[in-house]
Amino acid sequence: MSTGTGTGTGTGTGTVPLPPRPSGVREVIGYNWPMYAGGLAAMAGGLALAPRLPRVPATLARTGALAAAALLMGSTAACWWVYDHSELYSLDWLTGLLPDGPGDHLVISTGLDEVSHPLALRYPGTRQSVVDLYDPALTTEGSIRRARRRVPPRPGTLTGTPSRLPVATASRDTVFAVFAAHELRLAPDREALFAEMTRTLRPGGTLVLVEHLRDRANTAVFGPGAWHFMPRREWLRLADGEGLHSVAETRIANLVTALVFRRGAE
Template sequence: MTGRPADPGHRPSGVREVIRYNWPMYAAGAATTVAGWALARHLPGRPATLARAVSTTAAALLTTSTLATWHVYDRSELHTYDWLPELLPDGPGDHLVVSTGLDEASRPIAARHPTARQLVADLYDPALTTEGSIRRARRHVPPAPGTVPAHPGALPAATASLDTVLTVLAAHELRRPADRTALFAEAVRTLRPGGTLLLVEHLRDLANTAAYGPGAWHFQPRATWLRHAAEAGMHPAAERRIATLITAFAFRSPSHD
């Protein structure tokens, strides 16, 4: 199956929705751009040069981040899941989709694999997930029917009952390292021997920093995810870049063979 999966109930987020969810950041960038150039007209010499530099930097970050978001979310294969067979050649099997307030993975994965058993868990906790963008996104895209509220240390699946746990652009919203550690440990508990944790994330790396500037610090470095996997006894089985700025990891749970 190729192309964007048909889903009459939901259109995956593109650049328009990302701006909508993060409008305060975009408004601040636009205000900084305008204010810098306006201020420079009334300042002498070096202060005027500094004001123009700040304005130009803000404008450049707005431009690069918007173009990068458009490339990833509107033009790439991210939402089509055409990349999934490379990491899960046998399909997801019995699987759990984990989100943290915005689930845009369960519907297209179910559309691609209609015979696979799917569970959906939402780790959103308003006391911990304090990002305004998540609250706005959640109001715009409510959880899919059947979604079970959950916690990183208590996923709604029996021990050794799953072939795959999928977390797509979700795990980085767990800001506390202990919560991420708990999520990886729970993935191992729920997976059958040799099962897969599929983790899809922006990384705090050179490419994302060039595209998003300081915004890239909201993401975790590659080493963080590798460390969490190692602590849980998992090993990296495959890794794939999507649209340059997204990395998909397949971590394999221990096999008892």
């Protein structure tokens, strides 16, 4: 994998810029630097205070510092494993879920779209639309703002809201929501998005939802940060509310889950 934005050779037009590689551990640290800074400060503060405290508080300070260090190292290693080392962005995991390909498909983004380009490269004969739902009032995480500055929306990206996707009814074979839906922090916004995604699917169409889950594995490596993710039951609830049927599920790098739902044939 390359380590930065590269260039490619065009056909008779000289060199043209290639899109940046998908975000890896370095970018994740950059997007979330306040969290890392806070963890380092807690670790340094605990170690600095411990020698000045009585025995029991000193033990607690050292334990807290070690816990902060373990959390930082564990989450950083997990990010490297998922984003730099796994098949996440090569999309090799998708072949078993969509053996016939995605057909005409829609990609949902909430500020950071790093899947539409790999999809376009892997399935060049398909029609693709991208809708970005980014709204600072809804997507409040500072990490998304920082990520968006590095990876702006691709040319041709449409602007939408959870309750209005600018895509025709029953016009897509597949909808992809990759690390997007959890950024809608309010349940009514997630419910509106699922209703809209279902509306755009043709009968028998497929929704591919890719997310970290709030589960034991993610809690073990991300600690309190795992509460930013949604539990599996929330995604099942939203799908069931729109009459979508769960048809497949796969785990990527042991920490990411791809859930596949299908709209019933009419």
